[in-house]
Structures are given as C-alpha cells and as structure tokens.
Amino acid sequence: MSAVPTEPRYQRRKEDRPKEIAEAAFEVFAEKGYAAARVDEVAKRAGVSKGLTYLYFKTKEELFKAVIRGVVVRRIDSLIDEVDSTELTAEAFLRGPMVAFMQRIPGSRISIVLRLLIAEGHRHPDLLEYYYENVVGRGLAMLRRFLERGIETGEFRRTAVNDMPQLIVAPMLLSAIWKMVFVKRSLDTDRLIEAHMDMILEHIKA
Amino acid sequence: MSAVPTEPRYQRRKEDRPKEIAEAAFEVFAEKGYAAARVDEVAKRAGVSKGLTYLYFKTKEELFKAVIRGVVVRRIDSLIDEVDSTELTAEAFLRGPMVAFMQRIPGSRISIVLRLLIAEGHRHPDLLEYYYENVVGRGLAMLRRFLERGIETGEFRRTAVNDMPQLIVAPMLLSAIWKMVFVKRSLDTDRLIEAHMDMILEHIKA
Amino acid sequence: MSAVPTEPRYQRRKEDRPKEIAEAAFEVFAEKGYAAARVDEVAKRAGVSKGLTYLYFKTKEELFKAVIRGVVVRRIDSLIDEVDSTELTAEAFLRGPMVAFMQRIPGSRISIVLRLLIAEGHRHPDLLEYYYENVVGRGLAMLRRFLERGIETGEFRRTAVNDMPQLIVAPMLLSAIWKMVFVKRSLDTDRLIEAHMDMILEHIKA
Amino acid sequence: MSAVPTEPRYQRRKEDRPKEIAEAAFEVFAEKGYAAARVDEVAKRAGVSKGLTYLYFKTKEELFKAVIRGVVVRRIDSLIDEVDSTELTAEAFLRGPMVAFMQRIPGSRISIVLRLLIAEGHRHPDLLEYYYENVVGRGLAMLRRFLERGIETGEFRRTAVNDMPQLIVAPMLLSAIWKMVFVKRSLDTDRLIEAHMDMILEHIKA
DNA sequence: AATGAATGAGTATTCATTCAT
DNA sequence: CATGAATGAATACTCATTCAT
Secondary structure (H helix, E strand, O other), X not given: OOOOOOOOOOOOOOOOHXXXXXXXXXXXXXXXHHHHOOHHHHHHHHOOOHHHHHHHOOOHHHHHHHHHHHOOHHHHHHHHHHHHHOOXXXXXXXXXXXXXXXXHOOOOHHHHHHHHHHHXXXXXXXXXXXXXXXXXXXXXXXXXXXXXXXXXXXXXXXOHHHHOOHHHHHHHXXXXXXXXXXXXXOOOHHHHHHHHHXXXXXXXXX | OOOOOOOOOOOOOOXXXXXXXXXXXXXXXXXXXXXXXXXXXXXXXXXXXXXXXXXXXXXXXXXXXXXXXXXXXXXXXXXXXXXXXXXXXXXXXXXXXXXXXXXXXXXXXXXXXXXXXXXXXXXXXXXXXXXXXXXXXXXXXXXXXXXXXXHHOOOEOOOHHHHOOHHHHHHHHHHHHHHHHOOOOOOOHHHHHHXXXXXXXXXXXX | OOOOOOOOOOOOOOOHHHHHHHHHHHHHHHHHHHHHOOHHHHHHHHOOOHHHHHHHOOOHHHHHHHHHHHOOHHHHHHHHHHXXXXXXXXXXXXXXXXXXXXXXXXXXXXXXXXXXXXXXXXHOHHHHHHHHHHHHHHHHHHHHXXXXXXXXXXXXXXXXXXXXXXXXXXXXXXXHHHHHHOOOOOOOHHHHHHHHHHHHHHHHEO | OOOOOOOOOOOOOOOOHHXXXXXXXXXXXXXXXXXXXXXXXXXXXXXXXXXXXXXXXXXXXXXXHHHHHHOOHHXXXXXXXXXXXXXXXXXXXHHHHHHHHHHXXXXXXHHHHHHXXXXXXXXXXXXXXXXXXXXXHHHHHHHHHHHHHHHHOOOEXXXXXXXXXXXXXXXXXXXXXXXXXXXXXXXXXXXXXXXHHHHHHXXXXX
C-alpha cells in the first residue's frame, strides 16, 4: 500500500552504455587477460545484463578489440603535436615533456594495453597492425624527425639512435613491464627514465 | 625361447617422460598462452596419453609452472660463473660475452618465458618469485658486482647504472618483445644491443 | 495554419497492423520453422518494432497459432459451397473444380501450413483440433456427402472410398510435401492428381 | 568400513555408446523436433554425461544427421531384394509383401524420420539428398522396374502409374502423417492401403 | 500506440580432471 | 605404468519477453 516509487528495473541510457561496458571490460581484461576474462563479469561490473553486452559488441573478441583500440591514441597525438610545435631546444624538450611523457607510461592504462598486446597480440594481428600504425610506428617516426631536426640545428650529431629510436624508449618499456610484473619489487622508474635520458643526451649531443 | 628385445627405439625410458611432456607443453604454452593451451594437445605432441600427463603433473597449472621453471636457469648460471672468473677487462667483457649473451635472448626460449610471465605472472606469484630469485635478481646482482669491480679497478666511474643495472638490459627486453610481437616489422636487435652497449660504456667509463 | 496531412502513404491504419505482422510471421515461420523463427525477424519484415508485435500477440506461440489459423479457411469454405450448389454431374465436378482445387494446393500457403502442422502440431494440440474441425474434418465430410449424393443419383457405386475419402486426396498431400521437400526433383503434380482422379472415377463409377 | 563394492562411477563401453546415444537422440528428436531437442536431454536419456555425446558426435547437427541416416535403409533394401527375386505373380506380390511393407510404415520409426525430414529437411540438403538417393529414389525405381516386368509378362498394361509410381505409395504417406498428426482421430490405415491397392490393381491389370 | 533498450533464462560446446581397464 | 573413455563444471552467445520512454 506504500506509495514509495519502486526503483525502476532498469535505465535506458543508450549513449553511455557502450562506454561503461568497455570501461568494465578493460578492467576485467586487465586483471585476467583475454581468455580468462568472462563476459559475465564484464556485464556485472558495468552494472548491466549479459545480453546488453552483446547488443553493443557482437562477440567477446570484438569487445576486446574495441577496448584495446579505445585506449592510447589521444596521448601520443598530443605529444606529436607538441614536438612539432615546441619552441624549446631539442635537449630541453627531451628532458622536459618527453621524459614526462615516458614517466607517465608505467602504471598507466597504456602499459596494460601493452601487456595485453604482448600476451594476446599473436591471435589478433589486426590489433597489432592497428597499434603499430597508430602508436608505435608514429611514435618512432616522430622521434626520428625530432632527432633529424636536432641535427639540422647543430644541436645533435648523427648516431645509431637516429636509426633505432627504440633506444630512447627501451627503459620506459622495461619500467612499464617491471611495474606490472614485479609489483612488489619497487623500482624508481622515474629516475631510471631520467638517468637513461641523461645518457642518451650525452651520447647524441654534438 | 628368449624374447628378443624389440623396438628399443620406441622404448622410452620412464625417466624421460616428464621431460618430454614438459617440452611439448612448452611449445603449446608458447603458441597459445596458458588459458588457450589444451592438455590434450600437450599429450598429443608428447606422444603420450592425456592420463599420463596427469601422472607426472597434478594439474595444468603445475605443468605450467614446471615448464617455466625448466627453462632459463642454466644459461644465467654460466654467465654468472663467467663473470666471476673472467680475465678480460671489464669493457672487453661487456662488449664480448655480455653482449653476446644479450643478443641471444631475443628469439630464444627465454623470451617466450618472458612473454608467459608478463601475460600470466599475475596469477602465479610464486612463479614470479622463483623467476625473480633465480634469474632477474641474480642477474642484476651480478651486474652490480661486476660494475663495482670495474670501479675498484679504476676502469669505470660510479653512475646511476650502478643502482639501476636494468639500464643495461632494457634494449634486450625491448628486442625480445619486439621480435615476438611485431614479427613482421624487422628490427636489427643485434645492432640495437650493441649500439646501446657503446652508449653505456661511453657513459660509465672513467 | 492548417497542418497539411503529410505522408498518408506511410500512415498505416492500426487495423492493418496485426494482419501485416501475421503476414510477416507467416513468411518467417515458413522459412525457418517455429523454433528457429525469431520474433525480431518478424518485426523487421513487418516494418514495426519488436515491442509492437507483443502488443498484438501476447507470445510467440500465440502469434504462431494466429498465423496458422489465418490461412486456409476461406478456400475450403468456397469449395464446400460450390459442392453444395453445383449443377455439374458428380464426375464433371470431380474432374473440374475438385481437381483444380487439389492442383492448387501444392506450392500454396496451405501446403506450408501443412508442413508447420506436421512439424509442430505435436505441441499445439488446440491448433490441430482447430485445423481438423475447420479444414480436414469438414473437407472429408463434404467429400462423403458428395459421394453419397453421387450414389443416390446412380452415378457412383458404394466403395471403400465412401468410408475413407482420404483416398481421394492422398496424392494431393504427397504432391504438396514433395514440392516442399524435394524442391529440385521435379514432379508433375498436376498430372499426378489428374491421373489419380481418373483411377478413382474408374473405380467408383457405377 | 563397509565392504560393499561401490557402484563404479561409470562404465567404459566404447562399442555401445554411439548406438545408445543415437537411440536416445532419435527419441528426443522425434518428440521435440531438431531445434527444440536439447543435447542435455539426449545425454540424460542415454544415461551418459553431456560431454560424452560430444566425444562421439561433434555437433548437434552431426548427431541429427547420424540419427536420421541410421534409420530406414535396411528395410527398403530387403524389400528391393524381395522384389527382384520373388516367384509370386506381380499381383500377388503387390497384394502380399508390398501391401504388408506399406502397412508397416505408419507408426514406425520411418514415419518419424519422414516427419523430421519434412520439418527440417530444408536446412539439411545433404540429408535430403542422402534420403532421396537411398530410399525414395530407389524405392520408386524399384516400383518402376516391377511394373515394367508386369507389362512384359502380360499381367499389367501401361498406365500413368508407370511414370508416377508415387501414385502407389501416396496413401501410405498420408497414413503415416495422419497417425502422427491426428493421433486421436483414428484411421484404419491398413484398410486404407489395401483398398488403394485394390484400386490400383483394378486400374493397371491388363 | 509505438519504440527498442534492457533483461535473464536457456543451450551448445569445451576442456581440465578422473578413473575403470 | 599407461590409456583414453567418461565426467561435469564452466562459458560464450541467443532470443523471447518486458518496460521505460
């Protein structure tokens, strides 16, 4: 007989659902990996029925891909923009924004994507392709352009780093992985990345 | 009336069985990852029945752990021995055996173990523990000792590398991962590792 | 200021909706059978939302029954009327309108209803009941009356066909089923039905 | 502490299992049709775990096909053999073994297969093909040969039945379907088939 | 009346693990 | 020791039905 309005059984929020589901999925994939992640769990975390997950993502795999694609891209874009428009000296840029960027990776969502790609990339070649095209490849290309410009301005000399800019980011990768894998074995990743940048600069400065 | 002992070739000694199974398991885990690997497949590749697998390894997880433990250790041991008994100068050692060691990692079984640990380590903390104690930790300790000795002999100066010998191996890690993940995007990992060693030495030499 | 009444073409009158939905449902049930038919598909073909289907038909089963009931009845009624009011001789009627009627069955909607009843009748006894009362039973009764009349007029003699008028329609049933099942194995069902009628008449004529 | 031998948890009966499972499957498909049949139910009736079903039949569809293929064939073979070797007159054969054969169909497993093919044949064209090649086609060919022989011996005359032996079996088909569909509306199928044979013979005898 | 987002029970299929032989 | 038939819990995915809008 009470007039208490019953909590509606569900909400219609078409706009938000995909994002919410993808967000929950990210968490679950992050914790369990692709194979061990259960769609049930994703739905539960998103506060949604299992069926709804399948309304927005046709299969678990598609959900996975969507989730992986959804992370990452913006950040690299803004760094690239910054590189191309900075007025800092090359050295100052590397020591400043570049180091800051790399220091932010370990512990971030990106590093989790990294782990998922290392673990599962194998069976999702298109995902690897996407990731290479949009992140890795562009990042490396950006670094190459940047170093080249440094040479033109006389700030840098030409070294192996020009061909293999991976040398610049290797400690960032190690840091990201270390933090995820050896959670308890602390590593001062900020310092690691900085020290490495010192070494790089010492090496490439004209 | 004596029974001619036939088919000695096919008569596997029982002692070998666990090894053979583990070997097959390694292959399967390498290809599929932990969750997607099927015990059936392992047994088939080992040429034994599924039941036998369970005679030697109580669960799939135990099999996984045994497999991971089975790789790796000898190689690092011999490197450590070599470090401790070498008569080369520190620089010569780094440029020679050390670089050679690191160059062998990408594409090797160790890098596969690496991948599996990155992917699944999470849920097998004891495995991570084991791996840290026996491989990573000992390797880093060895590097620390080695650098320290170089300082004592006046060959090296004290730098951040002393605290974070990870700086030395980061490109090896990147190379190993790159080779597994971006199979088609070739990377000259030997040169990468060498170039990095140049840089390191330039940086730490007194 | 008067609002021009727009899009009359798209303004379906509500009275038509149930019919349109049933029509679409018929198609889908015909193609897939009861269990494999999806309400979604029915709605899509009817050009309405899934919800609307449930406004007019409480459940999928009810929709199915409505669809089955919707076919069939008129045709048999008009044949019965014709029988009762024809001025043709009995033979002429059988060779003319009766054969024509039977020849129209294979390939028609009725034969699809037939298939659905054979396949699903089991679980819808009321549907079978309905179909028997309104179609099969009445059809057979009509044939009995007709044959009886033929006997009274001296045109026919009494045979087993009087008790089992199914003998008259058996080839029609076979034809209908054959056409649906062995689509590619052509069968001249018109001739089959005609030849059978020859035989029947030869048999029952006084 | 009791010495009562515990009922073994399961039996290994590799030989019998497929047959038992197929048998159970037949029952379930017969009752429910393909789509509504549950593999769970099949396993339960076979007294077997669900998993075992999948050991012997890769999918539900394969199980269905195996089951359908498993029925039918022997009976038609023996009839054909009989036709080709009988010493009865053609008429005696038709009135005797042929009628007996047709009378056995309604109510038999074959009629259930018939229903399943009518209901589901659509989506299993290979099954239809198989059934046509092995049963329907051969049966009709046999009838044609038989009639032809009757003509050669002067017992029969040439009629439309030669081209369309379906005329002979139509009442059998109707009987089979009637018995399955209108379970409660009794029909003396034996008499129906016999009366029809009278008519046929009257028609085709020289 | 009409929509279609949301629900959740239901089902085929897989696979680690057991155990009779 | 060795086998592989047998088990059963787990899980991706579907679809009839509901209900907020």
